[in-house]
Amino acid sequence: MTPDEHYKVQLEDIFEGPMELLVHLIKKHEVDIYDIPVALITKQYLEYLEWMKAMNIDMAGDFLVMASTLAQIKSRMLIPAHENENDDEDPRLELVRPLEEYLRMKSAAERLSERDLLGEDTFVRNPGQEDYLLNPEDAFINVGLFELIDAFQKILENITPGSRIEINADTITVRDRIIQIVDIFETRGSVTFNELFSKNADKSEVIVTFLAILEMVRLSLVQVVQHTRSGIIRLFYL
Amino acid sequence: MEEIKYIIESLLLVAEEPLNIDRINNILTGVEKKEIQNAFAELSKEYEARKGGFFLREVAGGYQIRTRPEYREWIKRFIQPKALRLSKAALETLAIIAYKQPIIRSDIEHIRGVNCGGILRMLLERKLIRVLGRKEIPGRPLIYSTTKQFLEVFDLKNLKDLPTPEEIAAMGEASSEHME
Numbered sequence: 001m002t003p004d005e006h007y008k009v010q011l012e013d014i015f016e017g018p019m020e021l022l023v024h025l026i027k028k029h030e031v032d033i034y035d036i037p038v039a040l041i042t043k044q045y046l047e048y049l050e051w052m053k054a055m056n057i058d059m060a061g062d063f064l065v066m067a068s069t070l071a072q073i074k075s076r077m078l079i080p081a082h083e084n085e086n087d088d089e090d091p092r093l094e095l096v097r098p099l100e101e102y103l104r105m106k107s108a109a110e111r112l113s114e115r116d117l118l119g120e121d122t123f124v125r126n127p128g129q130e131d132y133l134l135n136p137e138d139a140f141i142n143v144g145l146f147e148l149i150d151a152f153q154k155i156l157e158n159i160t161p162g163s164r165i166e167i168n169a170d171t172i173t174v175r176d177r178i179i180q181i182v183d184i185f186e187t188r189g190s191v192t193f194n195e196l197f198s199k200n201a202d203k204s205e206v207i208v209t210f211l212a213i214l215e216m217v218r219l220s221l222v223q224v225v226q227h228t229r230s231g232i233i234r235l236f237y238l
Numbered sequence: 239m240e241e242i243k244y245i246i247e248s249l250l251l252v253a254e255e256p257l258n259i260d261r262i263n264n265i266l267t268g269v270e271k272k273e274i275q276n277a278f279a280e281l282s283k284e285y286e287a288r289k290g291g292f293f294l295r296e297v298a299g300g301y302q303i304r305t306r307p308e309y310r311e312w313i314k315r316f317i318q319p320k321a322l323r324l325s326k327a328a329l330e331t332l333a334i335i336a337y338k339q340p341i342i343r344s345d346i347e348h349i350r351g352v353n354c355g356g357i358l359r360m361l362l363e364r365k366l367i368r369v370l371g372r373k374e375i376p377g378r379p380l381i382y383s384t385t386k387q388f389l390e391v392f393d394l395k396n397l398k399d400l401p402t403p404e405e406i407a408a409m410g411e412a413s414s415e416h417m418e
Contacts, residue, residue, distance in 0.1 A: 017350060017351045017352025018351045018352070019350060019351035019352070020351075020352075062351055062352050062353070066351065098348075098349070098351075101349055102349060102350070102351070104403055104406060104407070105330055105333050105334050105337065105349060105350075106330060106333075107406050107407075108333040108336075108337060108400075108401070108403075108406050109326070109329040109330040109332070109333035110329075111401055111406060112329060112332065112333055112336070112392055113324070113329055115392050115393045115394075116304075116307045116393045117391060117392065117393065118304070118390055118391045118392075118393065119391065120310070121307040121310050122295070122304040122305055122306070122307050122310070122393065123304065123305045123310075123313050123317075124302060124303070124304055124305075125251065125303060175371040175372070178369075178371065179370065179371070182368055182369075186365075186368075186385060186386055186387070187255070219369060219380070221362075221369060237365070238362070238363060
């Protein structure tokens, strides 16, 4: 193999990770994944790593983990199998199982890309549907934690006093509330802060909703902005 | 009878997202779901007979009028859509999430053998996946699943509409035989 061949191959394939390199070697040598010539593949694999090093490619540690797995399988295959009759499973299975899984997912990905993709092969009548973007004429500012707490206090003040000290065992969890809010966002894209609190909500529901919003901000699931003139706080799904 | 079909057709034209039978059932009170189902089937048959610029697709739990893939190039000249263009790595990650959901990041990375942080962020931004919560194990990792948008973009009725692993394997064999 000439250095040029190495070079070409690497530019196309190398950044996909160790599994991709392994698949590449197996395909190149047309070997059966159920009967992998471990010595050959390990040698080639290490050669590629050398090339990557020589080319100053920032090699992820994942590549080295795979290299050591290969080396380990290779050495285990050298040990006579009859030492322990019950445990003579082909050491290569350790490689085959994840490889099978990886190849299965790879072809699943290919099947997905062959479908009639929306926005690529097929279109709907209103293609501008994702225009939930901020109207540039309206000035918004990003809301900090303190503004959120202020708004939360206002909501708490509005709770009808009767429903205040109710302790309810089967209240909704923060996690469930996040899922509910994500569902709202999936149909609407944005929602005002006040809309998330129903008029007759009890205190625990209000608190759970508030915690859910804080968690979603922390996870960068939403962006919270406030209209400079109206003061309305709005949440956008990112 | 005839009218119900065309009421639904008018709704389909205005709907901003796939229209499901329950939604129509709320509007056309007193009409049985079976009838609505039949109306969709008949509309679809009409569009197929006509072989026009659009057809009826069953996606993401509802029905939607979409343009036929044959005319994609003309539409692209017309509106220059923001291309979906997912990289191979992104598609693989998405496929893993679609098939294994709910799934945490380390399990995805275990299958792909490579770090997926950047790809996950991009898929989240494009609303193809979402965070369902956190798994109650050390580190409380995020749990990912696909979205309704994923079904819409990939022309899938629901998650069961994904080809089964056996079907994928069969198709893979068929295509490699084809190559020989």
